[in-house]
Amino acid sequence: MRSLSYAQAIREAHAQALASDPRVFVIGQGLWSPWYAGASLEDLDKEFGRERVIDSPVSENAVTGLAVGAALAGMRPIVFHPRMDFMLLAMDPIVNQAANWSYLFGRGVPLVIRAAINRGGEQGAQHSQALHAMFMHVPGLKVVMPATAFDAKGLMLAALDDPNPVMYIDDRWLYASAGHVPESAYHVPIGAGAIRRAGTDVTIIAISWMAAQAALAAEHLEAEGIRAEVIDLRSLKPWDAELALASARKTGRVVVADGGWRTAGVAAEIAATIAAEAFDRLRAPVERVTLPDAPAPVSRAEELAYYPDAAAICAAARKAMGRRRQEAA
Numbered sequence: 001m002r003s004l005s006y007a008q009a010i011r012e013a014h015a016q017a018l019a020s021d022p023r024v025f026v027i028g029q030g031l032w033s034p035w036y037a038g039a040s041l042e043d044l045d046k047e048f049g050r051e052r053v054i055d056s057p058v059s060e061n062a063v064t065g066l067a068v069g070a071a072l073a074g075m076r077p078i079v080f081h082p083r084m085d086f087m088l089l090a091m092d093p094i095v096n097q098a099a100n101w102s103y104l105f106g107r108g109v110p111l112v113i114r115a116a117i118n119r120g121g122e123q124g125a126q127h128s129q130a131l132h133a134m135f136m137h138v139p140g141l142k143v144v145m146p147a148t149a150f151d152a153k154g155l156m157l158a159a160l161d162d163p164n165p166v167m168y169i170d171d172r173w174l175y176a177s178a179g180h181v182p183e184s185a186y187h188v189p190i191g192a193g194a195i196r197r198a199g200t201d202v203t204i205i206a207i208s209w210m211a212a213q214a215a216l217a218a219e220h221l222e223a224e225g226i227r228a229e230v231i232d233l234r235s236l237k238p239w240d241a242e243l244a245l246a247s248a249r250k251t252g253r254v255v256v257a258d259g260g261w262r263t264a265g266v267a268a269e270i271a272a273t274i275a276a277e278a279f280d281r282l283r284a285p286v287e288r289v290t291l292p293d294a295p296a297p298v299s300r301a302e303e304l305a306y307y308p309d310a311a312a313i314c315a316a317a318r319k320a321m322g323r324r325r326q327e328a329a
Helices: 006-018 034-040 044-048 060-072 085-098 103-104 132-136 149-161 208-223 239-249 265-279 300-306 310-320
Strands: 003-005 024-028 053-055 075-082 112-117 142-144 166-171 179-182 194-197 202-206 228-232 233-236 254-261 288-291
Touching: 003 103, 003 149, 006 024, 006 034, 006 044, 006 149, 006 239, 024 060, 034 288, 044 060, 044 166, 060 085, 075 085, 103 300, 103 310, 112 149, 132 142, 132 166, 132 233, 132 265, 142 149, 149 166, 149 179, 149 239, 166 208, 194 208, 202 239, 202 310, 208 228, 208 254, 208 310, 228 239, 239 254, 254 265, 254 310, 265 288, 288 310
Parallel strands: 024 053, 024 075, 075 112, 112 166, 142 166, 202 228, 202 254, 254 288
Antiparallel strands: 003 179, 142 233, 194 228
């Protein structure tokens, strides 16, 4: 089976879309720079020309507004924001224009807005924010967050074929991870979650990098006799509530793992839905594993405490199971 890294899978999706559809173009900061885009866009400008792979000035609002207009004119643009934090400067064309257009005028905006999360690396509060919950809140936007190389390609191609604006959010901590990626073009359905590991004792629902950590946590829990079912949502808007609820009713215990902040976050929405729809089948309160409600620190030592990982998911699963394990054991 052919294996690609997560970043290479994103690049292949771009290359196949550019080759097959002359309406597709990519615009954003750092598209010609391996430092900004890494292997995810490497040499696409050389392959398809710089009139279709456009490295823009620092102009998040203008470039995103340009892409909205191009989509309305019949093009299929991909806007790349190499740091999600600064995409906030483009909130008007994203939230007020692209998301609302089909409701106002009966015509969708076929636009892919790609935003990268750059957590860690001692980058601090203004370069490390995971703002996906903010966009999950907006009607008219679709939001996807792939966790595997297979889904990174398939969700990008699905987003490009969607008649609505799609927020495609990727986490740089996943770029080096690798997995099976077919060479041919394919779609991963937007809104469909995936069971990564079957289990009967506790359900772990996760997204993006936390889905990868959930898979590691399930292996550790298996050694302790806890059979965890891992669900990778893949999409946040819409999200696969039916799959999550079916698993919650089966296991009776749920952990939601999200790489965003706790208050009013993705984990809160999922936990509330499960509590409302599957309360009679729950054996324990829904546990949440999230970032603390504080900006990202700069110190490496503080980062180790700030970002949750597989160990934090294991601890939450044990709590849901009514177990505690001495750290010294």
